[in-house]
Amino acid sequence: MQVRADQIEEHLRHTLASVYLVSGDEPLQVMETADAIRKAAASKGFSERDVLTVDAQFDWGALYDAAGALSLFADKKLLDVRMTTCKAGVSGTKALQHYLDYLPPDKILLMQCGRLDKACKSAAWVKKIEQVGVSVQVWDLSPAQTLAWIARRMKQAGLQPDTEAVRYLTERVEGNLLAAVQEIGKLVLLYGSRPMTAANIMAVVSDNSRFSxxxxxxxxxxxxxxxxxxxxxxxxxxxxxxxxxxxxxxxxxxxxxxxxxxxxxxxxxxxxxxxxxxxxxxxxxxxxxxxxxxxxxxxxxxxxxxxxxxxxxxxxxxxxxxxxxxxxxxxxxxxxxxxxxx
The missing domain is CATH 1.20.272.10 (Zinc Finger, Delta Prime; domain 3)
Known part of the structure; x- marks a missing residue:
């Protein structure tokens, strides 16, 4: 099945799949989606974690070994596979297909990669994950979505911005969600839960308006x-x-x-x-x-x-x-x- 990044928390409250594929080029959403999955897995007893970083020299035999290895103290394990691209290659495709055909009951597979291009979306292993697990494709937010996202994050942080304050911060970060999080953290330190206007944000921004x-x-x-x-x-x-x-x-x-x-x-x-x-x-x-x-x-x-x-x-x-x-x-x-x- 496919789940949007903004739906992952709700999904995890009801179920935990055996396989997750998180793909996309927006780093904060990819990172936070993967973190939410790791946290949910840990709460269900998957307390061990193996991180497999896939590069040109990666041996996909490591996935076979990790899938079949007994967990320390018989705990369940999360396999955290991080790919630089969505291209798995011949050996990677074979290893993933084998894993997905014989899902180990004491393992969860979490895969992260860049944006899925047309070829990757048609790959057999990607389609198999959509059948037996969950695919989360992270997309860059539109201006309207960015505005809503920043408003939500500011309120979650305890800030009380008015509409113009949210709009001003959205325009300033220009779609960079990592920068938005940093600015929100700064505003929390300075203003706490007090009501906030665009002028308040301008006053903070002006200190470093030329360079940072x-x-x-x-x-x-x-x-x-x-x-x-x-x-x-x-x-x-x-x-x-x-x-x-x-x-x-x-x-x-x-x-x-x-x-x-x-x-x-x-x-x-x-x-x-x-x-x-x-x-x-x-x-x-x-x-x-x-x-x-x-x-x-x-x-x-x-x-x-x-x-x-x-x-x-x-x-x-x-x-x-x-x-x-x-x-x-x-x-x-x-x-x-x-x-x-x-």
């Missing part, structure tokens, strides 16, 4: 040193909180390190990419290629010093604000893969 830490991350991934310098200057002029900026630099550093390590070990970066807006995927993958031989020890040492400096502790701590901003710029330029003299 997310603009900085994209500039670094784009290897645009001039833009990195300009954004850092604007963020400093706007008195952006340095702990937030240091966290953003450290987060990107960890993502790049993990991504490069995955490439070296022929592992998939799908889990990392699913946390990012789709528009950032190519930038991130290009950055990985130029950062493969980076001096990671130096980068992590700089990040650790920044964290200490922002807290006023550690060795060689500088309490001069400009020194801290200079050090953040140094790390940002190094993460962009460019010379500090650019």
């Amino acid at each position: 830490v997310f603009d900085l991350a994209e500039a670094m991934l784009s290897q645009d040193a001039r833009r990195v310098r300009h954004i850092m200057q604007v963020l400093q002029e706007e008195d952006t909180a340095t702990p937030l900026l240091i966290w953003a630099l450290g987060d990107l550093l960890r993502q790049l390190y993990t991504g490069c390590d995955n490439v070296r070990n022929n592992a998939s970066n799908q889990a990392l990419l699913m946390r990012m807006p789709k528009t950032r995927h190519n930038l991130f993958q290009n950055a990985l290629r130029r950062m493969m031989n980076a001096d990671w020890d130096r980068l992590f040492t700089l990040a650790a010093h920044l964290d200490q400096h922002s807290k006023g502790v550690g060795i060689d701590v500088s309490r001069h604000p400009q020194r801290l901003w200079d050090e953040m710029l140094t790390l940002a330029l190094l993460l962009s893969g460019r010379s500090l003299s650019v």
Whole structure:
């Protein structure tokens, strides 16, 4: 059967299928749909989980092994299969068909992949899942659907926005649901359950209306040193909180390190990419290629010093604000893969 993403919670309240296929290119909806299925499975005793990340080197024999393996302590198990595309290949199609023909009673299969194209929709294993399990195709929301989605999420978070406030936030995020969730979290911290107008949101947005830490991350991934310098200057002029900026630099550093390590070990970066807006995927993958031989020890040492400096502790701590901003710029330029003299 087919279930829409906004119907999955209601579906899971009544039943739990043996197989789920969650497909689509909108990362937040895919992630939250899969999380809801995992939570429902755990509540039904499927307390163990095997994560199988499918890439070019993946051996589909792992699915046979996982399907037939006895669970630790006789607990039931969730098989979490993550595919970069909807193309399973010859060996994958054979393995999936076999699994779907002989569904193990102590396992639930959860598959995640990108949008199903015409060929994938006609694939035998996809049609079989629709027969014996549940297929959830996640679609990008229309402007009207985005408006309704944001209104619902704001109310679920305890906010009390008026109609114009919801409309303003919807226009600002331009369909980026991950950005919407981040903005809603910020509004909860600032306004709690008080009534909220568009003017309230404008006041929050105006603090970072020109640039944000997310603009900085994209500039670094784009290897645009001039833009990195300009954004850092604007963020400093706007008195952006340095702990937030240091966290953003450290987060990107960890993502790049993990991504490069995955490439070296022929592992998939799908889990990392699913946390990012789709528009950032190519930038991130290009950055990985130029950062493969980076001096990671130096980068992590700089990040650790920044964290200490922002807290006023550690060795060689500088309490001069400009020194801290200079050090953040140094790390940002190094993460962009460019010379500090650019």
